[in-house]
Amino acid sequence: MSRPENGFVSVVLAGGKGERFWPLSRSSRPKQFLRLLPSGQSLIEATVERLLPLSGWERTLVATSKELAPLIVDHIPDLPKDNLIIEPAARDTAPAAAWASLYVERRFGDDVPMGFFPADHFVADRVAFTHTVSLAIRIAQENDAIVTLGVQPTYPSPAFGYIERGDPLDGYEKKAYRVRRFVEKPDRSQAEIYLKSGDFYWNAGIFIFRPKVLLGEFRRFAPDILNALESEGGAAYKNVRKVSLDYAVMERTDKTIVVSAEFEWDDLGDWTSLERLLEGEGKNLELARHVGIDTEGAILYATSKDEVIVTLGVKDVIIVRDGNITLVVSKERVQDIKRLLALLKERHYQELL
Numbered sequence: 001m002s003r004p005e006n007g008f009v010s011v012v013l014a015g016g017k018g019e020r021f022w023p024l025s026r027s028s029r030p031k032q033f034l035r036l037l038p039s040g041q042s043l044i045e046a047t048v049e050r051l052l053p054l055s056g057w058e059r060t061l062v063a064t065s066k067e068l069a070p071l072i073v074d075h076i077p078d079l080p081k082d083n084l085i086i087e088p089a090a091r092d093t094a095p096a097a098a099w100a101s102l103y104v105e106r107r108f109g110d111d112v113p114m115g116f117f118p119a120d121h122f123v124a125d126r127v128a129f130t131h132t133v134s135l136a137i138r139i140a141q142e143n144d145a146i147v148t149l150g151v152q153p154t155y156p157s158p159a160f161g162y163i164e165r166g167d168p169l170d171g172y173e174k175k176a177y178r179v180r181r182f183v184e185k186p187d188r189s190q191a192e193i194y195l196k197s198g199d200f201y202w203n204a205g206i207f208i209f210r211p212k213v214l215l216g217e218f219r220r221f222a223p224d225i226l227n228a229l230e231s232e233g234g235a236a237y238k239n240v241r242k243v244s245l246d247y248a249v250m251e252r253t254d255k256t257i258v259v260s261a262e263f264e265w266d267d268l269g270d271w272t273s274l275e276r277l278l279e280g281e282g283k284n285l286e287l288a289r290h291v292g293i294d295t296e297g298a299i300l301y302a303t304s305k306d307e308v309i310v311t312l313g314v315k316d317v318i319i320v321r322d323g324n325i326t327l328v329v330s331k332e333r334v335q336d337i338k339r340l341l342a343l344l345k346e347r348h349y350q351e352l353l
Contacts, residue, residue, distance in 0.1 A: 008054050008137055009059045009061065009115070010051040010059065011061045012119050013119060014068065016118070016119070017030050018030045018032065019337060020335065021034065021270065022341060023325040026353065029071070030068065032044040032119040037277070038277075044062075044075055044076065045075050047120075048062070048079070049126075057083075061085055061103075062084055062085065065089075072084060091241070092242045092243055093244050095237065095242075099229060100116070101114070101211045110210065110211045113140050113208065114209065116206065116245075123264070123265055124265075131262060132261050133206075135172075144213060145255050145256065146208075146214060146256050148179070148208075148256055149259055150163045150202065150203065150259065150261060153194065156192040158191050160203060161184055162201065163183070164181045165178070166179060175259060176259045178258075180199075182246055205267070214249070217255060221249050222248040271299055274299060283295070283298075284296065284300060285298070287301040288300045290311070291308065295313070298311065298318070302320075307321045317329070317331065325352060341353060
């Protein structure tokens with residue numbers, strides 16, 4: 001595949017844990033490597049595939065940890081070896097963004113358009129995705145800005161962060177707006193207000209910019225992270241602050257522009273997202289052999305085809321069988337799975353993590 005004319009560099013962020021998909025997602029097999037899609041692809045395979053028309057193999061990079069690098073090679077064997085950016089330690093998305101931006105700056109220059117893309121999201125329409133990202137690239141090149149993609153909410157979700165749009169950007173036919181503010185995950189009543197207003201987007205965690213712009217904002221708002229990485233390289237990584245890119249930079253900068261995404265999107269953040277992704281038959285989403293009476297609104301998953309899940313009189317519950325682990329959780333408590341993992345760690349069940 002030939003290099004795109006604009007020289008765009010895609011960076012896939014693939015170092016996450018996907019803890020809310022436990023027990024299927026483990027430290028040795030995080031969510032981005034799960035084959036949850038109807039196509040049979042893993043999430044990271046699908047992410048890389050939809051980026052190739054924008055950046056080609058030469059300029060598609062993957063940022064991950066040393067431990068997960070072999071899985072990257074297994075899932076994306078065509079990825080050039082030099083296109084794997086290894087994070088020395090897990091320090092959240094702000095250090096990862098600075099580390100990857102410095103790498104791109106050294107290799108391709110500080111004025112090349114580049115973008116960050118989470119490895120574990122679902123996008124239904126790849127043509128529309130390419131069109132939207134191409135517009136974001138043009139805006140990033142024509143403005144001294146960091147461009148983010150905002151997804152129009154279709155329901156009041158408390159599971160996503162939000163972006164409030166401000167004034168429309170001149171010359172872009174109301175497809176791009178100044179960002180008024182980034183908002184942390186709200187409660188359901190606040191999410192309903194955001195949905196009704198029409199001025200809020202879901203935050204897709206996708207950012208397009210030139211390295212010199214984002215690194216310049218790191219110098220303004222998180223100089224401790226950037227200075228350490230520039231002066232000490234990987235040796236400084238384990239000691240830098242563990243902080244998200246949104247909190248460290250995006251919530252503080254005045255250089256952000258939001259482009260309205262013209263494609264169906266989901267971050268597949270937890271087990272309930274499978275109901276949006278997959279159409280079940282009947283009253284339950286059955287991804288396992290299931291025999292049940294008076295069971296409604298359940299999500300049932302088993303890794304082995306030999307497993308049988310039997311239910312009686314349950315509603316809105318998630319049951320997952322994976323190896324020697326069975327998870328049973330109410331749908332409304334799925335966000336608390338991380339608390340379970342903390343408890344398992346406290347009780348020294350490391351092999352289950």
